[in-house]
Amino acid sequence: MLRKVRKVVIPAAGLGTRFLPATKAMPKEMLCVVDKPIIQYAVEEAVASGIEHIIIVTGRSKSSMEDHFDIAFELEATLRERGKLDLVREARKVSDLASVSYIRQKEPLGLGHAVLAARDLVGDAPFAVMLPDDLIDSPRKAALRQMIEVFERTGDPVIALLKVALKDISAYGVIKGEQDAKDPRIYVLQELVEKPKMEDAPSDLAIMGRYILTPDIFEDLATTARDKGGEIQLTNGLRALSTRRRLLGYEFEGMRYDAGQKLGFLKATVDLALQRDDLGPALREHLKSLGL
Numbered sequence: 001m002l003r004k005v006r007k008v009v010i011p012a013a014g015l016g017t018r019f020l021p022a023t024k025a026m027p028k029e030m031l032c033v034v035d036k037p038i039i040q041y042a043v044e045e046a047v048a049s050g051i052e053h054i055i056i057v058t059g060r061s062k063s064s065m066e067d068h069f070d071i072a073f074e075l076e077a078t079l080r081e082r083g084k085l086d087l088v089r090e091a092r093k094v095s096d097l098a099s100v101s102y103i104r105q106k107e108p109l110g111l112g113h114a115v116l117a118a119r120d121l122v123g124d125a126p127f128a129v130m131l132p133d134d135l136i137d138s139p140r141k142a143a144l145r146q147m148i149e150v151f152e153r154t155g156d157p158v159i160a161l162l163k164v165a166l167k168d169i170s171a172y173g174v175i176k177g178e179q180d181a182k183d184p185r186i187y188v189l190q191e192l193v194e195k196p197k198m199e200d201a202p203s204d205l206a207i208m209g210r211y212i213l214t215p216d217i218f219e220d221l222a223t224t225a226r227d228k229g230g231e232i233q234l235t236n237g238l239r240a241l242s243t244r245r246r247l248l249g250y251e252f253e254g255m256r257y258d259a260g261q262k263l264g265f266l267k268a269t270v271d272l273a274l275q276r277d278d279l280g281p282a283l284r285e286h287l288k289s290l291g292l
């Protein structure tokens with residue numbers, strides 16, 4: 001069986017209502033953390049994980065994303081005229097990252113529906129899904145890479161997991177699983193439930209926005225019933241798939257920020273800026289001067 005993961009699907013069709021008015025004319029995935037749009041963090045993690053082809057599922061206002069990952073001729077020409085060759089290289093780095101395709105999710109019918117929209121572009125091979133709101137900083141090894149390695153060893157679909165406080169659990173898909181005796185980061189999944197009430201949550205292990213999937217998931221997504229809100233949930237498709245094959249959960253190593261929420265977005269901005277040689281020392285001084 002083919003175990004090479006070359007493609008990633010990045011759903012980026014949300015309305016971004018939490019960030020209005022910033023997202024009135026711009027997709028939330030283009031909001032900037034330090035000096036890069038949120039979606040670029042996901043694309044860079046994918047490339048660092050060996051992914052060659054990025055499929056972005058867009059809704060409205062996709063043109064700014066397309067422009068971002070394309071070559072900016074006019075910008076480059078102006079920068080070149082001004083002798084700013086380092087900035088030309090910086091702009092080019094983005095478009096050189098990977099080959100990017102776009103597909104439109106015509107109706108906002110949920111995450112499972114967004115993944116299903118990429119079916120033809122994915123074809124008959126294993127693929128990854130990344131939700132750009134989950135910004136993961138893992139300096140040692142990209143979180144997606146960690147998961148791809150589990151998939152390459154086992155051939156089983158792999159879902160990212162993170163322990164979260166029970167009071168927050170209802171915001172997530174939640175699993176119950178049996179921890180692997182040899183590798184405590186791995187769980188064999190027994191239950192998956194999307195956004196349960198706290199008292200119904202089967203554990204404190206929440207699903208995070210990184211998945212390594214096999215193409216048989218598309219059949220499940222195509223037949224998964226819509227939920228109460230009329231959406232097709234990826235978690236429900238995965239539960240159907242789990243009746244036919246083994247699914248694994250993986251507690252990845254790395255710091256995850258919920259960049260889809262204002263507080264998580266701010267934390268990511270501060271932490272990632274503090275790590276930078278050009279910004280860290282001055283920002284640290286500033287934070288100290290606040291005497292918090």
Ligand code: G1P
Binds near residue numbers: 206208
């Ligand atoms: C989605 C998934 C959910 C998962 C979460 C991770 O929910 O449906 O299972 O736990 O991403 O961020 P959303 O945040 O899009 O509502």
